[in-house]
Amino acid sequence: PEVPSHVPFLLIGGGTAAFAAARSIRARDPGARVLIVSEDPALPYMRPPLSKELWFSDDPNVTETLRFKQWNGKERSIYFQPPSFYVPVRDLPFVENGGVAVLCGKKVVHMDVRGNIVKLSDGTQISYDKCLIATGGSPRNLPAIERAGKDVQQRLTLFRKIEDFKSLEKISREVKSITIIGGGFLGSELACALGRRARTRGLEVIQLFPENGNMGKVLPEYLSNWTTEKVRREGVNVMPNAVVKSVSVCGNRLVIKLKDGRKVETDHIVAAVGLEPNVELAKSAGLEVDSDFGGFRVNAELQARSNIWV
Structure with missing residues (x-):
C-alpha cells in the first residue's frame, strides 16, 4: 500500500515542531520509524525567512529557489532537509534503520484515542504507538x-x-x-x-x-x-x-x-x-481545549491522553 497501516511514531502537522520532534526521536532511538502527516504540499520548512531574508535576496528567481543568506553569510534553503533526507512513505515499514517519512498534502480528520488510530480525509486509516499533535495555527x-x-x-x-x-x-x-x-x-x-x-x-x-x-x-x-x-x-x-x-x-x-x-x-x-490554534482534532479525540488560551490542555509532560502528546 501507498501508506503504511501502522507506524510506531505518528506526527500530525508538518511544521517546525514536528520536524524537531522527528529529529529528537531519531537521535534517541536511531532505528525509529517516524511518519509526519502534513496538510502542506511542501516538506517541512522554516517560516521566518518568508517575511525576512527571502525579501532581501538579489536573486530574481528567489520565489523558485527559496534560498537565502544567513547572518553568517552562508546560503541555505528554507527547507530543513533536502528530499533525500526522507524515506519514501511506502518504504517506511521496511527500511533497515528506520527513518522519517512525510505524507504531504494530507489531513488527519479523525482520531480514535482508545484504538490508537487516525483517519485521513481520503478515508485512509493509520494506527500508531505514539502520536504527537503539532497542527500549529491558522x-x-x-x-x-x-x-x-x-x-x-x-x-x-x-x-x-x-x-x-x-x-x-x-x-x-x-x-x-x-x-x-x-x-x-x-x-x-x-x-x-x-x-x-x-x-x-x-x-x-x-x-x-x-x-x-x-x-x-x-x-x-x-x-x-x-x-x-x-x-x-x-x-x-x-x-x-x-x-x-x-x-x-x-x-x-x-x-x-x-x-x-x-x-x-x-x-x-x-x-x-x-x-488561531488548529484544534479541530480535539472534538473527535475528546481532548480538552483551554477556554482562555484556545490550545490543547495537557499535563506537565505535555501529554493530552495516553500515547498522545501535544
Missing part, C-alpha cells in the same frame, strides 16, 4: 474584512505559507500601494521587507495597528517607539492608534475606514493579526 482575519465581501477578500493576503510569499512577492511588483494591518512581529517584518522594495519601485507601503507603536504588545514603550522610528526610516508610512472599522471597494481601489474617521486608500491588504 492566520486570523479581521471581522471588518470578513464582513466586507468577496471583492475585498480577493485583494487580501493572510501571510503564513510558501504560497503566500510567492503571491505577495508577485503582487508587490504589480500594485502601487500595499497596506499591512497588524503591528506585531509578522506585520512589522513584512512592512520593513516591503519598505525596502518601496524605495526602488515606487511602491507605497502603509502599516496600521491599534497600539501606540510597533510591537506595542511585547515591547516597553521606549523600545516600541524606537522600533516605529526604524520602520519609518525603511520607507513605511506607519499609522499607530488605527482601528479598522470597515473596508470597501471604491473604483479599482480599496478604502479602509478607521474608527477615528481617517480613511486609507490602497490596492492590497495584508492582515497580520495573529494565529
Whole structure:
C-alpha cells in the first residue's frame, strides 16, 4: 500500500515542531520509524525567512529557489532537509534503520484515542504507538474584512505559507500601494521587507495597528517607539492608534475606514493579526481545549491522553 497501516511514531502537522520532534526521536532511538502527516504540499520548512531574508535576496528567481543568506553569510534553503533526507512513505515499514517519512498534502480528520488510530480525509486509516499533535495555527482575519465581501477578500493576503510569499512577492511588483494591518512581529517584518522594495519601485507601503507603536504588545514603550522610528526610516508610512472599522471597494481601489474617521486608500491588504490554534482534532479525540488560551490542555509532560502528546 501507498501508506503504511501502522507506524510506531505518528506526527500530525508538518511544521517546525514536528520536524524537531522527528529529529529528537531519531537521535534517541536511531532505528525509529517516524511518519509526519502534513496538510502542506511542501516538506517541512522554516517560516521566518518568508517575511525576512527571502525579501532581501538579489536573486530574481528567489520565489523558485527559496534560498537565502544567513547572518553568517552562508546560503541555505528554507527547507530543513533536502528530499533525500526522507524515506519514501511506502518504504517506511521496511527500511533497515528506520527513518522519517512525510505524507504531504494530507489531513488527519479523525482520531480514535482508545484504538490508537487516525483517519485521513481520503478515508485512509493509520494506527500508531505514539502520536504527537503539532497542527500549529491558522492566520486570523479581521471581522471588518470578513464582513466586507468577496471583492475585498480577493485583494487580501493572510501571510503564513510558501504560497503566500510567492503571491505577495508577485503582487508587490504589480500594485502601487500595499497596506499591512497588524503591528506585531509578522506585520512589522513584512512592512520593513516591503519598505525596502518601496524605495526602488515606487511602491507605497502603509502599516496600521491599534497600539501606540510597533510591537506595542511585547515591547516597553521606549523600545516600541524606537522600533516605529526604524520602520519609518525603511520607507513605511506607519499609522499607530488605527482601528479598522470597515473596508470597501471604491473604483479599482480599496478604502479602509478607521474608527477615528481617517480613511486609507490602497490596492492590497495584508492582515497580520495573529494565529488561531488548529484544534479541530480535539472534538473527535475528546481532548480538552483551554477556554482562555484556545490550545490543547495537557499535563506537565505535555501529554493530552495516553500515547498522545501535544
